[in-house]
Amino acid sequence: MSVAVNPLQRALIEKAGHDNGFEHVLPALGNTVILASARHRSRAAMVPMAGGVEVRLQPASPALVSELLRSFRPWAGVDGEFCVPTLADLSTLLRRAASLSQALPNQAVHDYHTAVTQALADLPSGSGRTEVERLVRQRVGQDRFREALLIYWGGACAVTGITVAETLRASHAKPWAQCVDDVERLDSFNGFLLAAHLDALFDRFLISFNDDGHLLIAGRISQNDQHRLGIHSGMTLRWLANEHRPYLRWHRERFLLSA
Numbered sequence: 001m002s003v004a005v006n007p008l009q010r011a012l013i014e015k016a017g018h019d020n021g022f023e024h025v026l027p028a029l030g031n032t033v034i035l036a037s038a039r040h041r042s043r044a045a046m047v048p049m050a051g052g053v054e055v056r057l058q059p060a061s062p063a064l065v066s067e068l069l070r071s072f073r074p075w076a077g078v079d080g081e082f083c084v085p086t087l088a089d090l091s092t093l094l095r096r097a098a099s100l101s102q103a104l105p106n107q108a109v110h111d112y113h114t115a116v117t118q119a120l121a122d123l124p125s126g127s128g129r130t131e132v133e134r135l136v137r138q139r140v141g142q143d144r145f146r147e148a149l150l151i152y153w154g155g156a157c158a159v160t161g162i163t164v165a166e167t168l169r170a171s172h173a174k175p176w177a178q179c180v181d182d183v184e185r186l187d188s189f190n191g192f193l194l195a196a197h198l199d200a201l202f203d204r205f206l207i208s209f210n211d212d213g214h215l216l217i218a219g220r221i222s223q224n225d226q227h228r229l230g231i232h233s234g235m236t237l238r239w240l241a242n243e244h245r246p247y248l249r250w251h252r253e254r255f256l257l258s259a
Contacts, residue, residue, distance in 0.1 A: 005031045005048045013046055013053065016091045021098020035094075040101035044094060052085040055093060061104035063189075063243055067152075068097060070239060103151035108186040112144045138176065141185055146170035148188040158192040158237050159215070169199035173247035189243035197229055208255035211245055213237035216255060 005013075013033045014025050022035035022044055033046045041060035046053050057080055059065055065080040072093055075082045084090045101107060119136050149170045156163045172179075172191040179185040194202055201207040206218045215235040217226060226232060240248075 005033070009048055012087055013048070013090070016087055017044065017094055020091045020095040021101075022094055037098060037101075040098060040107050042097060042101040044097065046090070049083060052083055053087075053090050055082045055084060055090070056080070057082075057097060059097075060101050060107055063104050063241065064097065064100055067100050067104070067241070068093070071096060099151045103148040103188050105187050105189070106183060108144055108148045108188060109182050112141055112182060112186050115140045115144065141176070141182070142170070145172070145186055145188075145191070148186070149191060149193040152188045153193040153238075156193070156238075157195045157198070159198060159235055160195055161238065162195050167196050168193055169196055171199045171202045173202075173244075173251040175203075187243075187247075189241060190247045192237065192244075198231070201229075201231075202251075205251070205255045205258045207231065208252045209237055209240070209248055210252070211240075211248065213240040216252070218255070218258065 010033060014035070017023065017025070017033075017035035021039065022037050024036045024038065026034040026036055026043070028034040028045070031047050034043060035046070036043045042064060043058040045056040045058065047056075048054075054077070057065060057068075059080075068082070069076055072082055075084050075089070075093070077083055082093055084093055102111070116137055119140055120133060123132060123136070146169075150165070150168070155165065155168075157168060162168070170191060171194045172185075174184060174190055176185055179190070184190055192202070198207065201221075206221060208216045210216060213236045215231065215233060217231060217233060221229070221231075
């Protein structure tokens with residue numbers, strides 16, 4: 001049951017949003033507080049309840065709610081609503097929602113196009129510009145892809161959980177050159193954040209994953225080398241979303257050809 005929101009409650013909810021990726025307050029009626037951001041296109045409508053705060057998300061990506069359920073299922077209600085018991089819990093939910101909103105399609109593509117436009121505007125005119133533009137697009141795209149995967153996987157390897165950023169690589173399942181458009185290239189589901197040795201193997205189709213996330217290892221990697229590499233068939237992805245599976249199937253077909 002909703003309760004009347006007093007000025008202090010409203011101020012605290014707005015501050016939780018401002019501090020956690022929802023810095024704009026939009027006009028709303030009654031007890032509802034609606035928050036948005038200039039950095040992503042998701043919105044959050046909040047209503048104080050007797051047992052906490054009800055959060056109704058208007059996600060920029062259809063995958064947002066299902067990804068939040070991975071971490072916040074105990075607070076989940078119906079139709080993508082979450083009922084959080086405290087302001088600290090509200091801050092945690094909003095922070096993850098804002099981060100994912102910047103990492104999931106198609107916000108990463110929007111940010112990529114903006115960054116490319118700015119980078120190209122700084123280029124001098126003249127011969128060779130076409131090749132330079134191609135390199136700029138690829139560099140900016142790879143940077144954006146890495147940022148998206150770092151956010152999505154919480155800064156940890158998708159298999160081992162290693163959190164040393166210098167050792168982590170953004171691995172495409174369907175390589176940049178094989179993608180049909182920028183949506184595929186920048187799709188955070190088209191790849192995994194992997195430790196460097198796993199990235200090298202994944203990039204060369206020497207390992208892959210099945211539809212349950214279990215590691216597949218090419219037969220030409222001997223047991224001794226598997227041991228030295230620290231890999232084994234019992235390893236799995238920390239989680240796997242449905243949106244990963246079409247890209248993984250593409251990768252697995254190439255893996256089976258090279259295995």
